[in-house]
Amino acid sequence: MSIRGKAFIAGAYEHPERHLPNRTLPQIHADVAIGALEDAGLTTSDVDAYYSAGDAPGFGALSMVDYLGLDCHYVNDTETGGSSYLVHAQHAATAIAAGHIDVALITLAGKPRTGGASPGGSGRVGDAPEAPFESQWGMSVPGGYALAAQRHMHEFGTTSEQLAAIKVAASSHAQHNPHAFLQDLVTVEEVLESPMISDPLHRLDCCVITDGGGAMVIVSEAVASNLSRHCIPVLGTGSYVKSTQSGRIDLTHTGALRSGPIAFAEAEVSPAEIDYVSIYDSFTITVLITLEDLGFCERGQAGRFVADGALLAPHGQLPFNTDGGGLCNNHPANRGGMTKVIEAVRQLRFEANPEVQVPDCEIALAHGTGGSLATRSASSTMILGRSL
Amino acid sequence: MNLPSNAAQPNLENSPFFEGALQEKLVLPKCKKCEFVIWFPREICPECGSQNVDWFEASGTGSIYSFTITRRIPGSWSKATPFVLAYVELDEGPRVMTNIVDCDLTQIRIGDRVEKVFEEAVDRDGENGPPLLRFRPTKS
Ligand SMILES: [Zn+2]
Numbered sequence: 001m002s003i004r005g006k007a008f009i010a011g012a013y014e015h016p017e018r019h020l021p022n023r024t025l026p027q028i029h030a031d032v033a034i035g036a037l038e039d040a041g042l043t044t045s046d047v048d049a050y051y052s053a054g055d056a057p058g059f060g061a062l063s064m065v066d067y068l069g070l071d072c073h074y075v076n077d078t079e080t081g082g083s084s085y086l087v088h089a090q091h092a093a094t095a096i097a098a099g100h101i102d103v104a105l106i107t108l109a110g111k112p113r114t115g116g117a118s119p120g121g122s123g124r125v126g127d128a129p130e131a132p133f134e135s136q137w138g139m140s141v142p143g144g145y146a147l148a149a150q151r152h153m154h155e156f157g158t159t160s161e162q163l164a165a166i167k168v169a170a171s172s173h174a175q176h177n178p179h180a181f182l183q184d185l186v187t188v189e190e191v192l193e194s195p196m197i198s199d200p201l202h203r204l205d206c207c208v209i210t211d212g213g214g215a216m217v218i219v220s221e222a223v224a225s226n227l228s229r230h231c232i233p234v235l236g237t238g239s240y241v242k243s244t245q246s247g248r249i250d251l252t253h254t255g256a257l258r259s260g261p262i263a264f265a266e267a268e269v270s271p272a273e274i275d276y277v278s279i280y281d282s283f284t285i286t287v288l289i290t291l292e293d294l295g296f297c298e299r300g301q302a303g304r305f306v307a308d309g310a311l312l313a314p315h316g317q318l319p320f321n322t323d324g325g326g327l328c329n330n331h332p333a334n335r336g337g338m339t340k341v342i343e344a345v346r347q348l349r350f351e352a353n354p355e356v357q358v359p360d361c362e363i364a365l366a367h368g369t370g371g372s373l374a375t376r377s378a379s380s381t382m383i384l385g386r387s388l
Numbered sequence: 389m390n391l392p393s394n395a396a397q398p399n400l401e402n403s404p405f406f407e408g409a410l411q412e413k414l415v416l417p418k419c420k421k422c423e424f425v426i427w428f429p430r431e432i433c434p435e436c437g438s439q440n441v442d443w444f445e446a447s448g449t450g451s452i453y454s455f456t457i458t459r460r461i462p463g464s465w466s467k468a469t470p471f472v473l474a475y476v477e478l479d480e481g482p483r484v485m486t487n488i489v490d491c492d493l494t495q496i497r498i499g500d501r502v503e504k505v506f507e508e509a510v511d512r513d514g515e516n517g518p519p520l521l522r523f524r525p526t527k528s
Contacts, residue, residue, distance in 0.1 A: 132396035132406075133428040136509075136520055137487050138458060138465040143473050146456035154454070154498045198458040198473070246434040247427030247482040249475070251454055374485075 002266055005388045007093035008224040008231035011040030011217035012345040014323075014338075018181045018330060020211040021114040025057050026067050028109035028213045033068060036215035041227050042103060047217075049074035049101040051092060053084030055110050055213075055333040064107070074101045080241070080378030081370025082280065082335040084108075085216070087380045089341060090237035092218045102220045109213030110333020130244075134375060141334075142206055142283065144374030146198035149285040151251040153200065156300035160200050162307045163284040164191035167204050167327050169311040170281065174324025176355040181208040182328040205284040207326035207336065214338035216345075230349050233388045235269065235363070238262025239380040254286075254369060255379030256293035263365075264295075267383035271295040274383075275361045276347045277318055278340035280369040281325040287311075290367060291318075294381070313356035322347065322356035337368035341382065348386045362386045391468045391487055395509035395517020404443040405429040406518035412506045414448040414521065416480065417441045427482030448504030449526065450478040457493055476502055476523050490524040501526040 013035030020028060029052075037043055050072045052061045061075040074095060078087050085106055092104035152158045168188055174180040186204060194203040224231040240262070242255035264270060271294060279294075281287045288302045296318055297305040305317075313319035323329045323343040326336040344364040346352045364384050371377035398406040408415025417426040419433035420440040426433055431441045455474035458465070465471070472488040488496060489505065503526045506519035 129401075129430060130428050132398065132402060134485050136394060136396060137473050137485055138392065138461060138468065138471060139473055139485065140458060140461045140465075143456055143458045143461065146458075147454045147473065147475060150456055150498065151454040195460060197460045198456045200456075203460075243434075244428075246424070247484070249483050251475070 001097060003093045003097040003237065004235055004266055004268065005233050006097035007218050007220065007234045009216055009234065009341070009345050009384065010219045010224055010227055010229055010231045011036035011042065012342045013039050014214040014330065014342045015212040015332065016179050018179070018210040018212055019113055020111060025109055025111060026064070028111070029056065029064055029107045030068060032109060032213045032215035033105055033107050036217045037105070039229065040217045040219070041229050042217060044068055044070055046103045047105045048072055049092060049095060049104040051076045051088035051104060051106040053077065053088070053108070054079040055108055055335060080380070082282065083337045083368030083370035083378045083380040084335070085337040086341065086366065086368040086382050087239050087378065089216065089218060089234070089382055090239055090380060093234045093237060096218065096220045102223050104218040105215065106218070107213065107215040108333060108335060108338040110335065111211045112209050112334055113211045130375070139374065140198060141372070142201050143198040144372045145283040145285050146201045148251040148289065148373040149200050152285065152289060155252055156303065158288065158303040160192055161188055162303035163205055163288060164188040165306045166281070166284040166287045166311065167191050169306070170321055170325045170327040173313055173322045173356050174328035176353040177324050177329055180324040180329040181210050182324070201283060201285065207282050207331040208328065209334065210330050210332050212330060212332035214332065214342050216338065216341055232345050232348050233385050234382065235385045236263040236265070236267025236383040237381065238266065239378065241376065241378045243376050251373065252289065254289055254293050254373060255377055256290045256367060256369070256381065259379040259381040260294040263381035263383050269363055269383060274318070274363055274365045276322070276344065276358045276364040277320045278344045278364070278366040279320050280336050280340060280367055281321060281327045282331070282336060282369065284327070286369055286373065287320070289373070290369065294365070294367065314358050319356070319358050322352050337370065337380070340366040340368055344384055348384055391471055391489065392464050393507055393509040393520055395511040397511070398518060401431050402429040408445065409506055409518040409521060412519070414446045414504050415443050416446045416482070418444055425480045425482055427484055446478060446480045450476045450502055450523070452488065452496070452498050452500045452502060453477040453483050454498060455488060455496060472496060474523070484521070487522045488524065489522050
């Protein structure tokens with residue numbers, strides 16, 4: 001059974017703040033839940049399914065359903081790091097298509113700037129079977145992604161200047177977003193002159209660290225037809241867990257190589273038909289490799305693609321991350337999946353910031369990458385339409 | 389300076405690897421059914437699903453698959469910067485995460501030949517634990 005056109009994003013909300021010393025973690029989940037429900041024209045009493053990931057406190061969905069006062073017969077705590085919220089959206093759309101639920105609420109919140117909870121990670125990491133073989137070497141998050149970048153450069157001649165072009169494009173979009181954490185336009189030279197964190201990644205190749213969060217509400221056609229808000233149909237979804245490949249990891253691709261074709265097939269569209277993309281951008285290299293994996297350019301050619309200005313909105317070949325993305329705008333709880341979907345919804349509703357609104361945006365793709373490209377990661381791709 | 393060396397905590401499943409490390413031997417699991425060399429050490433073959441595993445002494449040589457020189461990092465590793473984090477492809481096939489030590493940071497390249505060096509490590513109680521599997525450039 002295809003889920004194409006069976007589920008609709010009715011509400012999408014990004015917390016406007018990036019520094020929240022005076023809000024608790026549950027409060028931020030509540031702030032974004034209510035924001036997304038209000039956007040849809042719904043209330044907490046309409047929700048019959050709730051989804052959360054490792055950023056939710058306590059017992060996850062169990063604690064949050066109770067805290068928010070929800071009445072749910074369907075909950076899901078799938079944890080795949082930053083891509084969790086796209087996986088949740090896939091699961092919600094599937095459950096809606098099967099007729100099990102009508103209104104799914106998905107929330108993300110975090111306080112990495114103000115010490116509310118450990119950022120990004122899962123409490124289970126210490127017990128991981130791989131831990132005795134991976135936690136002894138000083139692998140920081142940027143260090144892991146640097147391993148992927150170095151190998152991509154080795155195999156394909158990708159350069160630091162090309163990676164920097166991704167940050168430049170994100171910053172050119174963020175300058176029009178009054179909520180963006182970084183609003184200044186940067187140049188390739190400024191990226192290359194920023195401190196080296198882990199060769200070849202500079203500080204400006206890395207995403208921002210922000211408090212905040214976001215939420216989305218996904219509904220059935222029956223519910224959508226009674227809402228006045230423009231509801232965005234889910235055309236296709238796909239997810240894939242890329243393992244360490246039996247200990248022979250290939251660092252030059254991600255799970256998007258598999259999640260993408262599943263989503264494109266279900267949506268019945270090709271990469272050439274995509275008007276706008278939200279690409280997970282924990283680091284510039286994350287974007288570069290994902291563009292190849294999703295088929296927007298040939299393997300090894302993404303460096304040239306981005307350096308030619310393809311990602312610039314509104315008139316580039318493939319406008320991306322028009323909110324400024326995780327690289328400039330927001331990466332709440334060190335997890336970027338939720339904000340990827342939210343900006344894709346804005347584009348399809350023609351509600352992006354006017355300077356970066358893609359004209360006649362009809363089909364958009366949102367993509368999340370969780371875990372680490374250096375080890376195991378989960379990719380999730382969602383294709384959305386302005387209409388069916 | 390020396391890199392932080394926190395000993396891993398062996399468990400029932402991976403202890404042959406660490407017992408080998410105590411004797412400065414690289415001991416790896418191999419699937420009895422399909423002969424696949426398994427990494428990371430565990431008693432299941434990720435290729436065929438068999439839990440029937442043998443252990444053997446590997447060469448301890450390989451080449452650099454990828455590396456990064458980490459220059460900024462929070463926590464205990466900050467004092468050890470710059471240091472090399474790497475994946476080494478063992479001659480037996482697996483790509484293992486590690487550090488490259490005793491090397492010239494300006495000369496290190498993907499493809500460089502390297503050999504194992506077991507470095508002393510201490511556990512949480514300050515006792516000596518199984519040494520850590522790191523690599524250094526092969527002397528030519
Ligand atoms: Zn086997």
